[in-house]
Amino acid sequence: MSHRVGYNFARLLAWLVCLSLLGACQRNENLIIIDGSSTVYPISEAVAEEFLKLEEGATIAIGESGTGGGFKKFSRGEIQIANASRPITESEIEACLANNYPFIELPVAYDGLAVVVHPENDWVDSITVDELRRIWEPSAQGTITRWSQIRPDWPDQEIRLYGAGVSSGTYDYFTEAIVGTKRSSRGDFTASEDDNVLVQGVSQDVLALGYFGLAYYEENKSKLKALAIDDLNEENGKGAVLPSFENVNNASYQPLTRPEFIYVSANAINPMMEKFIHFYLTESADLVKEVGYVPLSEETYQLVLERFENRHTGSLMAGRNNVGVDLSQLLKEAAK
Amino acid sequence: MKAFKNSFFKYLGIFSTVVGVVFLITLLVDVFYSGMSRITWDFVTGSLSRHAHMSGILPAIVGTFLIMLLTAVIAIPIGVGAGVYLEEYGKNNRFAAFLEINIANLAGVPSIIYGILGLQLFSRWMNLGASFLAGALTLSLLILPIIIVATRSALKTVPLSIKEASYALGATKWQTIWNHVLPAALGGILTGIILALSRAVGETAPLIVIGAKVFVSVPNSVYDPYTVLPLQIFNWVSRPQEAFATNASAAIVILLLITFIMNFSAIYFRNKSQGRYKS
Amino acid sequence: MSLKQRMFKERFMEVLLMLCATVSIVTTLGILFVLLKDSIGFFSKVSLLEFLTDTQWTPLFEDAHFGILPLLSGTFLITFIAILIALPLGMSIAIYLSEYADRRVKKIIKPFLEILSSIPTVVFGYFALVFVTPLLQSFIPGLAGFNSLSPGIVMGIMILPMVASLSEDALNAVPDSLREGSYALGSSQVQTAFRVVVPAASSGITVSVILAISRAIGETMIVAIAAGQQPRLTLNPLVPIETITAYIVQVSKGDVPQDSLGYQTIFAAGLTLFVLTFLLNSVSFYFNKKFRAQYQ
Numbered sequence: 019m020s021h022r023v024g025y026n027f028a029r030l031l032a033w034l035v036c037l038s039l040l041g042a043c044q045r046n047e048n049l050i051i052i053d054g055s056s057t058v059y060p061i062s063e064a065v066a067e068e069f070l071k072l073e074e075g076a077t078i079a080i081g082e083s084g085t086g087g088g089f090k091k092f093s094r095g096e097i098q099i100a101n102a103s104r105p106i107t108e109s110e111i112e113a114c115l116a117n118n119y120p121f122i123e124l125p126v127a128y129d130g131l132a133v134v135v136h137p138e139n140d141w142v143d144s145i146t147v148d149e150l151r152r153i154w155e156p157s158a159q160g161t162i163t164r165w166s167q168i169r170p171d172w173p174d175q176e177i178r179l180y181g182a183g184v185s186s187g188t189y190d191y192f193t194e195a196i197v198g199t200k201r202s203s204r205g206d207f208t209a210s211e212d213d214n215v216l217v218q219g220v221s222q223d224v225l226a227l228g229y230f231g232l233a234y235y236e237e238n239k240s241k242l243k244a245l246a247i248d249d250l251n252e253e254n255g256k257g258a259v260l261p262s263f264e265n266v267n268n269a270s271y272q273p274l275t276r277p278e279f280i281y282v283s284a285n286a287i288n289p290m291m292e293k294f295i296h297f298y299l300t301e302s303a304d305l306v307k308e309v310g311y312v313p314l315s316e317e318t319y320q321l322v323l324e325r326f327e328n329r330h331t332g333s334l335m336a337g338r339n340n341v342g343v344d345l346s347q348l349l350k351e352a353a354k
Numbered sequence: 355m356k357a358f359k360n361s362f363f364k365y366l367g368i369f370s371t372v373v374g375v376v377f378l379i380t381l382l383v384d385v386f387y388s389g390m391s392r393i394t395w396d397f398v399t400g401s402l403s404r405h406a407h408m409s410g411i412l413p414a415i416v417g418t419f420l421i422m423l424l425t426a427v428i429a430i431p432i433g434v435g436a437g438v439y440l441e442e443y444g445k446n447n448r449f450a451a452f453l454e455i456n457i458a459n460l461a462g463v464p465s466i467i468y469g470i471l472g473l474q475l476f477s478r479w480m481n482l483g484a485s486f487l488a489g490a491l492t493l494s495l496l497i498l499p500i501i502i503v504a505t506r507s508a509l510k511t512v513p514l515s516i517k518e519a520s521y522a523l524g525a526t527k528w529q530t531i532w533n534h535v536l537p538a539a540l541g542g543i544l545t546g547i548i549l550a551l552s553r554a555v556g557e558t559a560p561l562i563v564i565g566a567k568v569f570v571s572v573p574n575s576v577y578d579p580y581t582v583l584p585l586q587i588f589n590w591v592s593r594p595q596e597a598f599a600t601n602a603s604a605a606i607v608i609l610l611l612i613t614f615i616m617n618f619s620a621i622y623f624r625n626k627s628q629g630r631y632k633s
Numbered sequence: 634m635s636l637k638q639r640m641f642k643e644r645f646m647e648v649l650l651m652l653c654a655t656v657s658i659v660t661t662l663g664i665l666f667v668l669l670k671d672s673i674g675f676f677s678k679v680s681l682l683e684f685l686t687d688t689q690w691t692p693l694f695e696d697a698h699f700g701i702l703p704l705l706s707g708t709f710l711i712t713f714i715a716i717l718i719a720l721p722l723g724m725s726i727a728i729y730l731s732e733y734a735d736r737r738v739k740k741i742i743k744p745f746l747e748i749l750s751s752i753p754t755v756v757f758g759y760f761a762l763v764f765v766t767p768l769l770q771s772f773i774p775g776l777a778g779f780n781s782l783s784p785g786i787v788m789g790i791m792i793l794p795m796v797a798s799l800s801e802d803a804l805n806a807v808p809d810s811l812r813e814g815s816y817a818l819g820s821s822q823v824q825t826a827f828r829v830v831v832p833a834a835s836s837g838i839t840v841s842v843i844l845a846i847s848r849a850i851g852e853t854m855i856v857a858i859a860a861g862q863q864p865r866l867t868l869n870p871l872v873p874i875e876t877i878t879a880y881i882v883q884v885s886k887g888d889v890p891q892d893s894l895g896y897q898t899i900f901a902a903g904l905t906l907f908v909l910t911f912l913l914n915s916v917s918f919y920f921n922k923k924f925r926a927q928y929q
Binding site: 049051070080081 | 565
């Protein structure tokens with residue numbers, strides 16, 4: 019091998035590089051980067067996949083950094099759409115506005131939070147909100163470690179917990195609804211922003227108890243067992259209610275029913291983005307159902323679309339208790 | 355008794371080897387068995403999908419190719435250059451000795467630390483975000499020690515007589531290196547480069563730390579978000595549905611094929627260059 | 634080209650090449666700077682004593698604890714299992730290759746070791762989760778899906794080639810004269826191997842073990858996929874744990890707010906990892922010099 023071959027090889031390589039970099043030199047106008055909640059991810063993924071079949075010029079990428087992670091990236095201008103399984107907080111709003119990234123808040127679906135155990139777990143079928151609180155509150159860290167400590171007739175065995183990580187909107191919502199204070203939880207459990215990891219964990223551990231989005235339970239029903247939740251409130255539905263499409267839709271699965279959102283950057287609305295959001299809000303009813311969530315009513319989707327088309331920035335939901343909220347009511351009031 | 359002890363240890367050695375071989379074969383058979391049937395033309399050229407059976411791996415293949423190209427362009431000149439400097443120019447000075455220790459240490463630093471470095475330096479400070487460029491720069495730093503060490507060993511095998519003959523004819527140091535030493539060492543250097551790149555092809559941890567998206571459409575430019583084969587495998591393996599595990603094994607088959615081809619060609623170049631200068 | 638031009642070119646090339654070499658210094662300085670900067674921020678809020686002695690690691694939660702011990706125990710538990718596998722097997726293979734095997738056998742075994750060492754770690758992680766864990770679960774009741782036994786075993790096989798070839802190099806470096814002397818005195822192969830060759834190669838073998846430990850400590854993908862994300866201080870290999878490397882991956886995926894204490898934990902953990910591997914590598918460097926000096 020003489021140095022002649024090496025020289026020619028180097029030239030070919032340089033040429034290839036220049037070619038690729040040339041194509042690479044223009045920043046992509048049709049780039050849509052989405053990041054955030056792992057719970058909302060399946061919806062955005064389904065919408066993106068179907069959208070790409072129609073619009074081949076689009077480039078879409080979706081991450082799963084958790085709701086908090088998504089908002090962080092959004093406020094730095096790194097992404098155009100944030101997936102969120104809880105509303106944006108006051109401090110996150112401040113960050114977005116401080117860096118000049120106004121957002122448009124768009125609800126896209128309803129979701130239930132399923133509390134699950136291993137299918138071979140034969141000692142629990144339903145659980146009360148109070149019992150869940152005793153398992154997950156901060157003071158349980160290091161102290162509540164066995165099933166029998168919650169109900170004496172449960173086995174005297176280790177309870178292995180799997181739950182959302184701190185960047186996850188699911189974490190925020192669960193803690194608010196169950197423990198009573200947002201982001202207040204014990205820390206000694208398997209925490210992940212990726213719901214798939216939690217499914218894997220619970221489905222392979224007989225002593226496990228975990229929580230994550232309903233869609234992930236529906237997707238993996240054969241490997242999991244969902245617990246019926248009793249919130250001791252007769253108005254929502256007598257006794258313990260199982261998480262299911264119907265029970266989320268008729269709002270009887272409380273307190274673990276919540277809306278899911280996407281937050282769109284008002285600065286990033288170019289023709290491709292308009293098409294995408296339009297597609298998202300008009301086509302998602304079927305896709306939402308397919309991936310295991312509960313679609314909003316047709317009327318509500320129309321209100322949401324109007325909100326986008328009017329470029330109505332700001333949040334309806336921030337700074338208030340959203341457990342059991344009525345979306346279409348809120349949207350109508352905001353539109354006035 | 356002695357004879358028993360003798361053959362006992364001999365068979366212990368054979369047994370240990372067999373354990374390792376069985377493990378490797380089980381791994382390969384398991385992966386190929388579940389993955390092979392999944393590798394169709396649609397899989398190789400298709401885009402990612404939420405449905406496991408419709409998901410293709412094209413974005414990951416394009417991503418792997420582009421990042422390898424970028425990494426090679428960055429790491430090869432710097433690595434070979436550094437190796438040449440240390441071996442040809444820096445023999446007697448203390449600075450070079452210090453560099454040598456430094457490089458030996460860098461070779462042992464876990465790859466995730468390079469990821470942290472890449473996150474802060476390339477992603478955040480240089481504002482490259484989670485782009486190809488940030489990933490390629492990080493991987494380049496990671497494989498640099500491998501290229502440097504391989505270049506140095508290759509240069510060491512070039513007989514002194516070649517250099518002396520060149521100087522005797524009036525050539526300068528650089529002329530000697532460029533025209534005689536490097537070509538003579540090319541086989542060994544090429545081996546090192548291919549091994550370094552085959553290591554980079556399989557690296558996952560640094561790219562996760564820099565930030566990679568889970569769903570990615572086929573990239574069009576180096577500023578686009580990307581995914582590579584090992585990242586896609588990691589994503590699919592983390593999903594509980596078996597169909598995704600099958601996808602993961604199919605992607606592994608492709609990744610292993612690429613890795614094995616690269617390693618075999620490295621060995622080929624190594625063997626070819628070893629025959630050259632017996633002195 | 635005039636003499637002046639030629640000299641300029643010479644000098645220019647030398648400086649250019651030197652700059653290439655200094656990239657390595659920039660890398661090391663970069664790593665130190667990045668790790669120390671945010672670690673200093675971390676340690677200004679969390680005392681070193683607390684970091685090293687608290688038995689809980691829950692930095693992101695309300696009842697926040699910042700003890701590195703759970704992550705360290707996870708890392709060391711897996712490393713221990715890995716070494717338990719790799720050391721005996723690797724040493725046996727090395728001794729077999731250097732003292733017993735003929736050339737034909739070597740031609741088969743050596744490529745096998747090379748193939749094993751070229752497999753990307755994410756593939757090992759897949760194998761641990763998808764094959765080894767279910768296999769172990771079928772005869773170990775109570776083995777959780779995420780545990781340290783399965784990744785430990787797989788990691789052991791992953792570092793096996795390293796232990797085997799480095800040890801074999803060390804054994805091969807022992808001059809034949811020592812062996813011949815031993816045989817001349819009437820020793821058998823096994824006595825020669827264990828009483829003469831292995832002790833003579835001991836520093837080289839130590840190098841191989843230390844480097845293997847260092848590699849196991851820094852390994853990320855196998856544990857991120859199969860070991861779990863629950864930091865706990867335990868020696869039980871059947872339950873989910875978390876290693877330092879898996880923690881860094883976990884937090885990086887989540888994008889915790891920058892400059893917060895939670896974010897700074899990545900750097901404190903990274904610094905710990907770096908210090909551990911640096912110490913191990915330095916010790917092995919020392920032994921390596923000793924080993925080379927013996928037979929020069």
